[in-house]
Amino acid sequence: xxxxxxxxxxxxxxxxxxxTLQCNYTVSPFSNLRWYKQDTGRGPVSLTIMxxxxxxxxxxxxxxxxxxxxxxxxxxITASQLSDSASYICVVSGRDYKLSFGAGTTVTVRA
Amino acid sequence: AAGVIQSPRHLIKExxxxxxxxxxxxxxxxxxxxxxxxxxxDPQFLISFYEKMQSDKGSIPDRxxxxxxxxxxxxxxxxxxxxxxxxxxFCASSLWTSVDTQYFGPGTRLTVL
Numbered sequence: 001x002x003x004x005x006x007x008x009x010x011x012x013x014x015x016x017x018x019x020t021l022q023c024n025y026t027v028s029p030f031s032n033l034r035w036y037k038q039d040t041g042r043g044p045v046s047l048t049i050m051x052x053x054x055x056x057x058x059x060x061x062x063x064x065x066x067x068x069x070x071x072x073x074x075x076x077i078t079a080s081q082l083s084d085s086a087s088y089i090c091v092v093s094g095r096d097y098k099l100s101f102g103a104g105t106t107v108t109v110r111a
Numbered sequence: 112a113a114g115v116i117q118s119p120r121h122l123i124k125e126x127x128x129x130x131x132x133x134x135x136x137x138x139x140x141x142x143x144x145x146x147x148x149x150x151x152x153d154p155q156f157l158i159s160f161y162e163k164m165q166s167d168k169g170s171i172p173d174r175x176x177x178x179x180x181x182x183x184x185x186x187x188x189x190x191x192x193x194x195x196x197x198x199x200x201f202c203a204s205s206l207w208t209s210v211d212t213q214y215f216g217p218g219t220r221l222t223v224l
Contacts, residue, residue: 028156029144029167052166069168 003027004092006102013080013109021105023073023090031093035064035075038087038104047075047088080109113138115216117202123222124192132187132219136204142166143185144213145177146201154201160185161207192223 004025013019025033032051036044048057048064050073056065061078077084090102116135124130136143142161146154147170156169160179171177174192179185183204189196199220203213 028169029159053164 003100004090004102006088006090006105008105009103010106010108013107015080015082015109015111017080019077019080019107021075021077021088021090021107023075023092023102025071025073025090025092025100025102027071027092027094027100029094030068030071033064033066033073034091034093035062035073036089036091037062038089040086044089077107080107082109082111085109115202115204115214117200117216117219119219120217121220121222123224125224126192126194128192128223130189130192130221132189132200132202132221134185134187134202134204134216136183136185136202137214140204140206140214141183142205142207143179143183144203144205145171145185145187146203148199148201148218149195150198157187189221194223197221197223 007022011019030052032049034049035047037047038044047059047062050057050064050066052068054066063076066073075088085108087104087106089104092100115137118133122130134143144159145157147157148154157171158177159167163179175189177185177187199218201218202216205213
């Protein structure tokens with residue numbers, strides 16, 4: 001069983017709307033959690049990185065939250081734009097520097 | 112060089128009693144980890160502390176609690192002991208900036224009768 005589970009697998013939203021992506025993990029001990037955006041055919045781009053002591057972190061219209069007690073994170077996209085269409089990947093780093101990748105959520109923004 | 116110190120090394124308790132295990136990390140280490148290893152099993156991560164704050168939580172039962180003190184030593188408090196709590200309890204320490212290297216103590220063997 002994957003140690004990082006993301007949901008939903010994919011979603012379609014209208015331009016200008018908000019959406020929230022979920023990431024649940026079982027990696028333990030925990031070091032940090034990152035959200036990446038990956039456009040089709042391109043490498044992943046880091047959006048946020050959070051350690052256990054950080055509950056929320058924003059990067060423009062992207063806001064990530066982390067609940068280290070329940071081992072849950074979310075990525076909220078505000079006022080979506082067509083350029084937000086991409087895969088969003090949750091990556092959790094354990095205390096031994098091993099990275100565990102989620103399967104990603106594919107977001108499609110339509111005009 | 113100083114290593115991780117755990118006390119006591121052995122402890123025998125009756126069911127429903129309480130036990131306190133102590134861990135003294137390597138000097139200047141700011142992070143402490145607790146592990147439980149049952150007979151014939153791999154160590155299971157219980158809980159960790161960094162700078163006196165809980166940094167991560169594993170499979171620690173609700174009957175157990177732990178804390179890290181200002182001198183960085185840590186105590187694992189176990190209440191309402193059950194037969195299944197009989198195990199070897201390891202403490203490890205590290206620097207937060209060198210999380211890939213944890214130094215383990217000799218362990219405390221807890222036997223619940």
